[in-house]
Amino acid sequence: MFKEFFDALLEGKVLGIKCKDCNSYSILKSTCDNCGSRNVEKVELSNKGIITTFTTTYVAPAGYDKECPYVVAFVELEEGCWLVGRLDIDAKLADEMGQDLIGKEVEIYGKEFPNEPYYPDKKRRVVPMFKLVS
Amino acid sequence: MEKRDVAILGVGMTKFGYHPDKSLAELFAEAFFEAFEESNIELKDIEALYFGNFVGEMTDGSANLGGFVADEIGLKGIPARRYEAACASSSVAFREAYYAIATGIYDCVVVGGSERLYNAGTAIGTRALATAVDGVYEITAGLTFPGVFALAARLYSKKYEIPLDKLREKMAMVSIKNHKYGAINPKSQFYNKFGDLKVEDVLNSKMICSPLTLFDCCPMTDGASAVILTTADKAEDLIDTPVYVLGTGQSSAGALFRQKEDMIRAIPRKISSEMAYKEAGLTPKDIDFVEIHDCFTIAEIIASEAMGFFEYGKGADAVAEGVTSIDGDLPINPDGGLIGKGHPVGATGTAQIYTVAKILRNEYKYNPVKDAEIGMTDTLGGDFGTLVNIILGIHRRR
Ligand SMILES: [Zn+2]
Numbered sequence: 001m002f003k004e005f006f007d008a009l010l011e012g013k014v015l016g017i018k019c020k021d022c023n024s025y026s027i028l029k030s031t032c033d034n035c036g037s038r039n040v041e042k043v044e045l046s047n048k049g050i051i052t053t054f055t056t057t058y059v060a061p062a063g064y065d066k067e068c069p070y071v072v073a074f075v076e077l078e079e080g081c082w083l084v085g086r087l088d089i090d091a092k093l094a095d096e097m098g099q100d101l102i103g104k105e106v107e108i109y110g111k112e113f114p115n116e117p118y119y120p121d122k123k124r125r126v127v128p129m130f131k132l133v134s
Numbered sequence: 135m136e137k138r139d140v141a142i143l144g145v146g147m148t149k150f151g152y153h154p155d156k157s158l159a160e161l162f163a164e165a166f167f168e169a170f171e172e173s174n175i176e177l178k179d180i181e182a183l184y185f186g187n188f189v190g191e192m193t194d195g196s197a198n199l200g201g202f203v204a205d206e207i208g209l210k211g212i213p214a215r216r217y218e219a220a221c222a223s224s225s226v227a228f229r230e231a232y233y234a235i236a237t238g239i240y241d242c243v244v245v246g247g248s249e250r251l252y253n254a255g256t257a258i259g260t261r262a263l264a265t266a267v268d269g270v271y272e273i274t275a276g277l278t279f280p281g282v283f284a285l286a287a288r289l290y291s292k293k294y295e296i297p298l299d300k301l302r303e304k305m306a307m308v309s310i311k312n313h314k315y316g317a318i319n320p321k322s323q324f325y326n327k328f329g330d331l332k333v334e335d336v337l338n339s340k341m342i343c344s345p346l347t348l349f350d351c352c353p354m355t356d357g358a359s360a361v362i363l364t365t366a367d368k369a370e371d372l373i374d375t376p377v378y379v380l381g382t383g384q385s386s387a388g389a390l391f392r393q394k395e396d397m398i399r400a401i402p403r404k405i406s407s408e409m410a411y412k413e414a415g416l417t418p419k420d421i422d423f424v425e426i427h428d429c430f431t432i433a434e435i436i437a438s439e440a441m442g443f444f445e446y447g448k449g450a451d452a453v454a455e456g457v458t459s460i461d462g463d464l465p466i467n468p469d470g471g472l473i474g475k476g477h478p479v480g481a482t483g484t485a486q487i488y489t490v491a492k493i494l495r496n497e498y499k500y501n502p503v504k505d506a507e508i509g510m511t512d513t514l515g516g517d518f519g520t521l522v523n524i525i526l527g528i529h530r531r532r
Contacts, residue, residue: 002270002271026392027271027391027392029392033388033392052289052394052395053285053286053288053289053292054285054288055280055281055284055285055288055343055344055345055346056341056343056344057276057278057280057281057343058340058341058342058343058344059256059260059278059280059342059343060260060276060278061257061260061261061263061264061276061278062257062258062260062261063261064261064276065257067276068276070276072275072276072277072281072285074285074391076394081392081394082391082392082394083271083391084268084271084272084275084277084389084390084391085275086275086276094344095344098298099288099291099292099298102288102292113274118261118265119273119274120269120270121270125274126274127274127275127276128271128274128275
């Protein structure tokens with residue numbers, strides 16, 4: 001199932017589910033994040049969102065160190081669910097902007113990065129990327 | 135089903151820090167022998183081993199540890215298994231061991247854990263720790279453990295409208311307090327070190343994941359801890375000062391991004407601690423001191439709120455006002471916590487129990503909590519994936 005999410009992401013689409021029981025949205029998953037129901041339908045979510053929090057990572061795990069420093073962010077989509085990814089801006093700039101980045105609008109796309117031995121997908125590693133909408 | 139009262143017979147813990155010369159099993163044996171010596175039992179009385187370890191595969195190339203560890207401590211042949219729940223591994227093991235005795239499956243068991251993260255080095259250690267975040271979505275973005283709590287710190291600042299520089303100063307007070315207590319604890323990784331930090335030292339140390347600096351983070355640690363459990367009836371026959379298990383709780387959660395804003399309210403911890411209070415017939419006001427999972431400064435603040443000690447958004451003030459200091463109303467981490475004492479992940483939960491038992495028995499002379507009768511532990515596995523709370527006391531459950 002995660003392959004489907006990242007295939008779509010590389011085409012600029014964010015896949016999720018809509019719960020027919022409680023009407024809430026989740027990033028693609030077997031059951032609803034909110035109520036656990038399996039009565040869900042697959043939907044294409046908005047590919048725009050708002051930054052809710054972020055951090056610039058200066059010490060990275062083995063396999064990610066060449067990408068360091070990088071900015072990890074959480075984004076809230078229009079449908080209310082959150083997605084984790086990378087902010088597509090310079091690490092220094094992110095730390096200069098600080099808390100002002102929270103609330104800024106971003107557009108979501110997918111980008112392939114070099115794989116690492118422990119990642120569940122042995123063929124590729126796709127990262128959700130967040131580009132600031134100016 | 136009527137449950138039997140359960141008590142601690144003995145506790146043991148290695149010095150925390152760097153142990154390049156001892157294997158996971160050898161480290162555990164050192165902690166176990168200390169617990170065994172004070173238990174007044176014979177080795178053959180121990181019926182099962184509950185062993186916590188997080189990433190033996192990655193740090194030591196070793197899994198299936200139950201049998202090797204049991205054999206190392208002279209208990210070849212007993213049922214022995216490893217429990218893995220990230221930083222809460224040995225707390226989960228403790229809770230299962232507790233239930234096994236409470237329900238009559240066993241009369242006497244040993245529970246504990248060991249871990250060697252310092253020895254593994256920072257890059258492998260950081261990757262190993264990161265196996266506890268969501269293994270698809272969060273890891274691909276490169277989310278690390280300091281990263282998780284850096285995200286939480288920024289969200290906390292935003293939601294509770296505390297300017298980030300003000301919040302960082304209050305977070306620094308957690309580091310100053312826990313390092314101060316860790317520096318006087320001979321078993322700490324930082325014994326005699328960093329006992330007199332200033333706010334500026336914390337703020338200006340190396341940035342790890344903004345806004346968390348090195349001194350906002352607990353270290354990578356090698357170490358082990360062990361606890362021997364039996365029925366309250368047996369414990370009263372064997373030793374002078376049994377410490378009773380009054381209540382336990384456990385809860386879980388999925389990926390951090392799916393928890394959304396709840397990440398600063400730590401809902402699984404609220405569920406877990408309420409479960410423990412209910413079983414013990416107690417409220418947060420009855421707790422004399424707590425060992426809280428301070429993997430990061432902001433983590434201690436968030437935890438103290440979710441456990442019901444302070445209102446949401448007020449935990450940072452409580453630290454700054456000294457409420458959580460040794461002479462305050464609710465001492466938190468009198469042994470230095472994870473920040474001052476060290477964090478050998480799979481051994482951390484039962485190391486918290488080690489301290490609570492020592493303090494309750496009036497044997498912890500480095501930083502005693504006056505007249506303490508009830509202590510509590512709080513162990514967090516991953517980004518709220520596993521939560522365990524345990525309440526211990528010097529009197530039986532009412
Ligand atoms: Zn639902």
